[in-house]
Each structure stands twice: as structure tokens, then as C-alpha cells.
Amino acid sequence: MTYGYHGAVLHVDMTTQTTRVEHPDANFYRIYAGGGLMGTYYLLKETRAGIDPLGPDNLLIFNNSVVAGYPAAGLVRYIVTTKSPLTNGIGETRAEGRWAISLKMCGYDAIVVHGAASSPTGLLIHDGAVSFFDATPHWGKTVGQTTDILENQYGTDIDVAAIGPAGEHQVRYANIVSSRTHQAQRHGVGAVMGAKNLKAIVLKGGALPPVAHPEKLAAINATFSRDIEHNVLSMWQKNLPGFAVWVHTHGLDAALNTHNYSTAQFGHLEAYEASQWLPHAIGVSRCPGCPNDCMKIYHNAADTDLDPRASAMHQEVSGTLGPNIGTSDARVIMRFNNLCNQWGLDPVSLGFTLSFAMEAHANGLISTADMDGIDLTFGDHTAALAMMKKITYRDGFGAILAEGSQRAAAQIGQGSERYAMHVKGLEIVPFEPRSQSNLALGYATAPIGPRYDICEHDWDFDTQVGWEHSLDYSRTLGIIERIPMEFVGAKKVRNYKALHNLWSAADALAFCIFAIAPTRAISLQTMTDMLAAVTGWETSSHELLRFGERRTHLMRIYNTREGLGRADDTLPERFFTEPIDSGAKQGVVIDRAKFADAISLYYEMMGWDQDGVPLAGTRYDHHIEWTLQA
Numbered sequence: 001m002t003y004g005y006h007g008a009v010l011h012v013d014m015t016t017q018t019t020r021v022e023h024p025d026a027n028f029y030r031i032y033a034g035g036g037l038m039g040t041y042y043l044l045k046e047t048r049a050g051i052d053p054l055g056p057d058n059l060l061i062f063n064n065s066v067v068a069g070y071p072a073a074g075l076v077r078y079i080v081t082t083k084s085p086l087t088n089g090i091g092e093t094r095a096e097g098r099w100a101i102s103l104k105m106c107g108y109d110a111i112v113v114h115g116a117a118s119s120p121t122g123l124l125i126h127d128g129a130v131s132f133f134d135a136t137p138h139w140g141k142t143v144g145q146t147t148d149i150l151e152n153q154y155g156t157d158i159d160v161a162a163i164g165p166a167g168e169h170q171v172r173y174a175n176i177v178s179s180r181t182h183q184a185q186r187h188g189v190g191a192v193m194g195a196k197n198l199k200a201i202v203l204k205g206g207a208l209p210p211v212a213h214p215e216k217l218a219a220i221n222a223t224f225s226r227d228i229e230h231n232v233l234s235m236w237q238k239n240l241p242g243f244a245v246w247v248h249t250h251g252l253d254a255a256l257n258t259h260n261y262s263t264a265q266f267g268h269l270e271a272y273e274a275s276q277w278l279p280h281a282i283g284v285s286r287c288p289g290c291p292n293d294c295m296k297i298y299h300n301a302a303d304t305d306l307d308p309r310a311s312a313m314h315q316e317v318s319g320t321l322g323p324n325i326g327t328s329d330a331r332v333i334m335r336f337n338n339l340c341n342q343w344g345l346d347p348v349s350l351g352f353t354l355s356f357a358m359e360a361h362a363n364g365l366i367s368t369a370d371m372d373g374i375d376l377t378f379g380d381h382t383a384a385l386a387m388m389k390k391i392t393y394r395d396g397f398g399a400i401l402a403e404g405s406q407r408a409a410a411q412i413g414q415g416s417e418r419y420a421m422h423v424k425g426l427e428i429v430p431f432e433p434r435s436q437s438n439l440a441l442g443y444a445t446a447p448i449g450p451r452y453d454i455c456e457h458d459w460d461f462d463t464q465v466g467w468e469h470s471l472d473y474s475r476t477l478g479i480i481e482r483i484p485m486e487f488v489g490a491k492k493v494r495n496y497k498a499l500h501n502l503w504s505a506a507d508a509l510a511f512c513i514f515a516i517a518p519t520r521a522i523s524l525q526t527m528t529d530m531l532a533a534v535t536g537w538e539t540s541s542h543e544l545l546r547f548g549e550r551r552t553h554l555m556r557i558y559n560t561r562e563g564l565g566r567a568d569d570t571l572p573e574r575f576f577t578e579p580i581d582s583g584a585k586q587g588v589v590i591d592r593a594k595f596a597d598a599i600s601l602y603y604e605m606m607g608w609d610q611d612g613v614p615l616a617g618t619r620y621d622h623h624i625e626w627t628l629q630a
Helices: 026-031 035-046 098-105 143-154 189-195 214-230 232-238 274-280 330-343 347-362 381-392 397-401 405-412 437-445 470-477 490-509 524-535 541-561 592-606 616-621
Strands: 009-013 018-022 060-063 077-083 090-096 110-114 121-126 129-134 159-162 176-178 182-184 198-204 281-284 296-298
Touching: 035 060, 035 077, 035 090, 035 110, 035 490, 035 541, 060 189, 077 098, 077 189, 090 098, 090 182, 090 189, 090 541, 098 159, 098 176, 098 198, 110 121, 121 143, 143 159, 143 198, 143 330, 176 189, 214 232, 214 524, 274 281, 274 330, 296 330, 330 347, 330 381, 347 381, 347 397, 347 405, 381 397, 397 405, 437 490, 437 592, 470 490, 470 524, 490 524, 490 541, 490 592, 524 541, 541 592, 541 616
Parallel strands: 009 110, 121 198
Antiparallel strands: 009 018, 060 077, 060 110, 077 090, 121 129, 159 176, 159 198, 176 182, 281 296
């Protein structure tokens, strides 16, 4: 008997509306445990180089891992992997919520979607049986409307992951949204789903694969529930106002991203105080079995046209659609968030594509007439909301911005490229890299591009403001001293490698980073104990971390095959030439030469050549030597 997984991978061909089931052996799961690690394996094995991400040859892969997908602390998560229509490299995203458990129950360890249907189609998996249904009646509807109709059709005990109008129109940063409000955001996974004419995946019934030691997993969960009360970061997430309300409290020590990173000054900070949010807190969108309750629901009752069930709020939207575009009212952030969930838009890429256009407009490179009469300026949320709708439906100038900031800048020209804040074509995130060099290194070198949880933030380990407990679990990774957050040098590279490998392992195993080491209540040892409790494996933290390193190697190999290399491992020019203009980090800028040296050292530490390509010895070390001929 296997524990923690079914031993079956479902392949769905949307073109022929047929399926096949693969039964990998035990060693496969020991090497490619889940998440983007398993997803990248299938992309390398079953696709050729250079395919169109929005063409039928691309794959769209949904999975948990050998440990995740159970109703327990840190395990309620799923991963989506594909070739990204933004970067043309590896695309990986993840989401929390109930759909993650239903995915685990569906009878398959991964759903690998091939081809493209000729008309709108839905996929139903009921007690392991797979069927297709006509989704033409659902096409054009929001995620919430689609979910309501499907619940009426199949019962309220289903779980739905769907795209909204943005995915249907193949906006390159469209999301997949599950349970109405949990976003699998970044990389345009919703656009890929739309290109396949796949409107929704409906899961019903099924059973979780057995757990080897359920009593041990239950004991760990109970301990976590007690331990979070003594972890200041965990309680910041659990208690109101929650981690979405961070701008006023935590946005200043490392410098606040305002107006497309053109300044750190923001004249409406009082609008982001907790007092402006708390009257609109109406509940929590819980991850079943996890006591941390991260996802608070913020909904402005005056927005009577919006469904409050779509108002759970993640962390980044407050920054990207807040100070980044000059929004001065928390209630407007709530509206942006709800519409992103309903229309299926990534709030990060949306925010930085809007701020790109705003700055280009402010510098005379785009006129109001160019933008269909919308005067898109910083602080004008009415104009931003109007353009958001045009983007969703690829209407007029919205069709240009629906391509993302990099492609939009290429169309607009006139030097507007300098205002496109992206890495590898993926928009950057609202956490300042000039003052946090680990984040800078991660944004530049990670195969998936910039992500705010690429590693634990430098802020946590800073000599002045870092959490008191942040070294407790980090010493197990070899991080033994605090370093100023803006420092660029070899010691920081050493720390980044350890921190990134840990959270890469979390993505390979679909652990939720909001529950785990190095600063939350689940330690590296406890993560290992959870892996052992679920699978029954004799395992170790060494094996766990190797999942993370192997994931990064394999993704790097995929990107190399797709033409991405060292030249793409950089940051927007602004971060090298424009110092932070105010606040505690005023004057800080990234030294280009030191940063290049840091990247070279990181490559060396990872066992890559100076072009960032994993060496043959590295591949053999991680059982991926087959990629030498791939």
C-alpha cells in the first residue's frame, strides 16, 4: 500500500476529449514528489522546445504532492504548472483553500491537461470518473456566476476551479480561481486554461489516500495550533486585521513601493491604517484543518453589485493596487480585489501594468486619446477601474495592456520600456528589492521570476528591525547571524541559497509558506515529521531540502531549453540607477557590479556553470541526468 498518494496521474486530452491514466512507480514519487517539480518533469518530457504557451501543445498541470492536500496545518494547497505566456519559460503558481483537498480526493496525483477543445468545455471528476460537459452556457460569466450555475447543476458539495472573462480573452496574466476567491495567480495560468477552451474543473466526491500515521499528523496539528500563539508572525496573520493589511505597519522600514517604484513617498498612508479596514472585515476564508486563518474577507457593503463571497484578500493586492497606482481609499482596494477574483485577473501583473501605463502617460509617451479617452493617472482609481475592465475584455487600448507591461512597452516604444517593471516578462512584486538584497537576488535568478515569497524577506533578519525569533529555525539552515537588509555580498548569497532552497522545497511539496520555517511555527524538523507521518517514509530534512534544490535545477533546465539564460537574470534598470528617495533607506541603490558578482557566486554554489546552466555532475547528483539528452 502507498500512503500520501494514489499512484495515478490523469492525462486529459481536450482536443479529442479522451483520457489516459499513468501509474508511475514508487521511485518517481521519491524524486518528483509533487508541485512544480513534478509539473516541470512533464513539461520537459512531453513538450518540445519553443511551443506557443497559448497553443494546444502546452500542458496545464494541477497537483498537490505526496504530503499536501490533507486538512492539516500548512497542507491545504495545490500547484499549477505550465509554460508561461508572459515569460515563455516555466510558469508555476499555487493556491490555498478547499479545492486543494478536493484535488487530493479526486483519485489522481496530478491532472495533466493536453490539447485544446474546439468549443467551451468543462471537466468533471466524480468519484474518480472523468467526463466532459458543454461549457458554452458558462462562457462569458464570472467565476462566481459559473460556480453558482455548476452548484445548481451538480450539487453544493462540488468544488470548482474556473476562469473568468480575463482567461477567456487570454489576458496574459489571467488567473484560475477556486472556491470563488482563492487565486492561482501569476504567470497567466488562466490564459492557458482559456486557450484550451477549458472553463472549469469540477471535483466531486472521492477519498483521500490513506495516511501512514494519522495519529502523528493529528498531534503535529494540535501542537501547531498551540505554538502559533507564541509566534508573533503567525499571530499577525491569524488576528485581525491580518496579513493583507501590511502597508501602514510594515511597508516603511524597507521602503514603500509607490507609483511604479518611482518614489517611496506616499501621501495617503493613513488610509491604510487598520482602523480603515476593520469595519469591513466580514469573516475568514478558511483552509480546512489549518488553524491559522490567514485569508480575511474584506468587503465594502456599499458595493452592492459585488458578491462578498469573492472578497477574501491575499497579501499583494494591497501594495500593487494600492500605493503602486496611488489608491487613497482602502475600500477601493477591496473593490479591485473582488473584481480580480470574479474576472480572473492577477492583481500583481494588473497593478504593475497599470502603473507602467500611468508613468508612461505622465512622461508624455501615451496620450489620453491613445487610451480611449481614459486619463490614466496615479491616484485616479475611477480611471484605473475603467481600464481594468477594458483589459479584461481586450477592448481598445486594454488589448495592449492585456499583453503585460513588457509586450505593451514594446508596442508603445519611445523608450517606454524603462517604465515596465518586470523580470523575464513577469511583472515585479510590491516588496522593495533595493533595500532587500535576498529578494533582489531571488527576483533576478529564480526560474519562475519575481515572486514575493521567493524566500523569507531580508527584513526578518535585519540587524535593526528583524523579528526576535527569526534565527531560531534559521540556524538549522546554516543562517547564524543577522545581516543588514540592503547588504549585497557573499554572506547574503549564502543565506539566500538556504532560504530559497527551503521555500523551493515547500513549492515542490505544496507546503504553505505561511505556516512553515524559517519564521513561522512549523519548523524544518516538523515539516520532515509531517512528510514521514503522511507517507510512512524513512525520510530526513536532507531529502526534503533536496526536493527544493532539484525543483530549481529542473526549472532552470527547462528555461535554458526555452532560450532563457544569464542575460535574463537581472532587474529593471531603475533599481540600479535610481536610489530610494525617502525614508529609512533613502539613498540605497543596487550596485550593478556587486550584484553581478553575487549572481556568479550563487551559480557556483548551486552547481551551475557561469551561464546558469546546471552542470552534468549536479544533474547526476539529483537523478535528473536524463535531461542531458532532453
